[in-house]
Amino acid sequence: MPVAPPLWGYSIKCPRCMTVRDIQIENFRNHTRTGLEFGSGVNTLLGKNGQGKTNILEAISCLCLTKSFYAASDATLVQFEQESFEVEGTMSDDAGAAYTVSLEYDKKSGEKVFSVNGVRVERLASVIGQFPVVVLSPENNAITFGAPSDRRKFIDLLLSQLSRAYFEELLEYRHVLQQRNRILFEAKQRRTIRGDILEPWDRSLAGHGARIVQRRSQLVEEFREYVARLYAELVETREEPTISYVSVPNANPKESLESIGESILLEIKNKCSEEYRRGLSLVGPHRDDLAFQLNGTDLQKYASQGQHKTFLIALKMAEFYYLKDKRGETPILLLDDVLSELDEARSRSLLSFIAELGQTVVTTTDEAPFRDTIHWSNENRKYYVEAGTCRPINVGNGKEAAVGA
Numbered sequence: 001m002p003v004a005p006p007l008w009g010y011s012i013k014c015p016r017c018m019t020v021r022d023i024q025i026e027n028f029r030n031h032t033r034t035g036l037e038f039g040s041g042v043n044t045l046l047g048k049n050g051q052g053k054t055n056i057l058e059a060i061s062c063l064c065l066t067k068s069f070y071a072a073s074d075a076t077l078v079q080f081e082q083e084s085f086e087v088e089g090t091m092s093d094d095a096g097a098a099y100t101v102s103l104e105y106d107k108k109s110g111e112k113v114f115s116v117n118g119v120r121v122e123r124l125a126s127v128i129g130q131f132p133v134v135v136l137s138p139e140n141n142a143i144t145f146g147a148p149s150d151r152r153k154f155i156d157l158l159l160s161q162l163s164r165a166y167f168e169e170l171l172e173y174r175h176v177l178q179q180r181n182r183i184l185f186e187a188k189q190r191r192t193i194r195g196d197i198l199e200p201w202d203r204s205l206a207g208h209g210a211r212i213v214q215r216r217s218q219l220v221e222e223f224r225e226y227v228a229r230l231y232a233e234l235v236e237t238r239e240e241p242t243i244s245y246v247s248v249p250n251a252n253p254k255e256s257l258e259s260i261g262e263s264i265l266l267e268i269k270n271k272c273s274e275e276y277r278r279g280l281s282l283v284g285p286h287r288d289d290l291a292f293q294l295n296g297t298d299l300q301k302y303a304s305q306g307q308h309k310t311f312l313i314a315l316k317m318a319e320f321y322y323l324k325d326k327r328g329e330t331p332i333l334l335l336d337d338v339l340s341e342l343d344e345a346r347s348r349s350l351l352s353f354i355a356e357l358g359q360t361v362v363t364t365t366d367e368a369p370f371r372d373t374i375h376w377s378n379e380n381r382k383y384y385v386e387a388g389t390c391r392p393i394n395v396g397n398g399k400e401a402a403v404g405a
Contacts, residue, residue, distance in 0.1 A: 016093045017330040018132055019359040020060055023089035027082040029055035030388035041379035042354065043361045044370060045390070052388045053363035057135070057334045059087045060361060063101045064133040064332065065157075066114055066124045074105045074112060083107050091131050093329065101131070125171060129161040132323050136316040137336035143315060144299055144308045148289035155216055155290060158319055162326050166215055173208040173285070180205055181280050188279030202268050205284055210261035212285040217253040220245040220290070226318035233353075234310050234346075239294050241311060247288040309341055313350070320357065330358035339364050348373045355380070 017040075025034045030052035045053040058068040058077070071077050078085050088102040104113045114121045121127055142150035160167035180201040187193035224243045231241045245251070249263040267283045268275075275282050292299035292311060299311060323331050333354065339347040339362075347369035354360050355374060364370075367382075374380050382393045 016095055016328060017358050018091065018093050018332055020063065020332060020361075021090040021092055021098075023056070023059055023063070023087065025056070025059045026086045027079040028059055028077055028085040028087060029079060031055055031059075031390075032079065032388060034388070034390050036383065036390055036392075038359065038361065039377070039379045039381040040359055041377075041381075042351070042374050043359070043380070044367075044374070044382040045361065045363045045385050046365070046367055046382060046393070047363075047385035048365060051385050052390070053385045054137070054336050055388075056385070056390065057137070057336050057361060057363060060089070060332065060334060061133065061135060062087050062103045063089045063091065064127075064131040066103065066112075066127050069135045069137060069334075070139055075107050075110075078105065078107045099131075125167060126164070128167055129164060132161050132327060132329060132331035133334060134316060134320045134323065134331045135334045135336070136313065136338055137334070140312055140316065141308070144292060144303075144312050148287075151290040152286070152288065154315070154319075155219065158322070159215060159219060161323060161331075163215075166212075169208055169211050169215075173205070173212055176201060176204045176208055177281055177284065177286055184275055184281065185279040187276060193276055202265060205281065206261040206264040206268070209264050209284040210257045213247050213251045213260055213264075213288065214253065214255070214257055216285065216288070217245045217247065217251045221253045223318060223322055226322050227314050230317045230321070231310065231314040234314055234349075239307070240296075241299075241314065242293045242296075244291045244293075245288065246291050247285065248283060313338070317353075333357060333360040335360060335362040337363055337365075339366065339369055344369055 019040055020038055022035065022037045025031045027033075034052075034056070036056065045056055047053050054070065058070050061067070061069045062077075067074065068077060084104065084106045086102065086104045088100070090098055091101055092098040100115075100117050102113075102115045104115075105111070112124070114124055114127060116127075116130075140154075143154050156170055160170065180198070183198055183201065184193075187198075220243060227241055227243050231239065249267050251260050251263070264283060271282045294303055294307060294311070297303075299308065303311070320331060320333060323329075335354070339350070342350065351369055351373045354362075370382075376382060383390050384393055
């Protein structure tokens with residue numbers, strides 16, 4: 001199958017391409033001690049389910065985002081009957097910059113130490129965006145199937161990898177929200193509240209919230225074109241996807257911060273009785289959502305499972321291209337068990353597409369879609385994962401070790 005051409009005139013190569021050169025994993029999930037060296041292209045982790053393929057992607061995620069994309073708690077990443085884990089890797093870009101990145105976690109103390117080039121990073125938040133990554137895994141199904149919080153998480157991570165200022169704003173907003181909820185909860189318990197105590201928190205929530213709402217709505221305004229074009233690349237039918245930002249009150253991306261902030265304050269005033277009764281904040285970007293539609297109909301209510309999957313892949317590929325364009329740097333792409341839900345033709349089409357994107361690490365139980373699609377080389381490598389061990393499958397002189405041999 002021929003390699004898919006670059007989309008819409010975008011150049012495949014950009015000034016910088018982030019890659020993970022190698023990784024060492026110790027006492028992490030299934031892996032007692034595993035080391036891998038990656039190629040700069042497609043890296044395929046082959047093996048049966050439950051052998052530790054996804055764990056390797058989780059380890060890369062830990063180096064890029066300081067946490068697993070899959071686990072809710074760091075403690076669950078520690079191997080059974082062990083007290084700690086360590087992940088270390090080398091990240092590099094085309095400009096020649098290299099970084100030795102490590103994450104250590106001790107289950108007993110709960111201490112988490114993240115280091116770059118041997119220097120401990122005191123604020124883990126400062127790492128977000130330094131090593132851009134896009135992850136597509138079964139866990140992402142919640143973006144189209146799940147609750148508004150899953151879609152907010154998607155858009156917030158995308159924006160946080162683009163802007164340190166946005167991430168800091170988000171952290172400050174969460175702090176204000178926590179304090180305001182505490183006051184409302186205590187007022188509910190006492191059945192009384194003083195407006196002068198809540199008023200400064202109202203204004204603070206509206207101020208930080210306005211900046212978040214404005215930036216999210218601006219992103220969606222730009223992002224919807226990426227989603228539409230990528231969806232068209234994935235399907236032959238004339239389905240038109242749309243994405244919109246749903247906020248209360250409704251926000252126009254061209255509105256001023258002052259106007260959005262005042263609208264939030266007005267809505268808080270309208271909802272004050274209900275907030276007192278329920279003891280929590282009911283207005284602000286923590287209540288907002290993304291709306292997905294196909295041909296004008298609600299994706300969640302009417303789309304088939306295949307349409308959901310296609311929409312999700314389009315969203316994630318759009319995330320990849322958006323990050324690449326805005327940062328001038330190609331992210332690392334992690335694909336976990338994506339091919340199992342696609343037929344062979346679509347799997348081959350997707351593989352041909354990602355072969356030209358940059359560095360990809362993909363897990364699979366079936367090698368068939370890779371045949372005649374990916375040319376194995378020093379750039380495109382494959383490994384066999386079994387019972388928490390990983391070994392390269394030799395490629396050279398036209399011969400190749402059998403999978404599982």
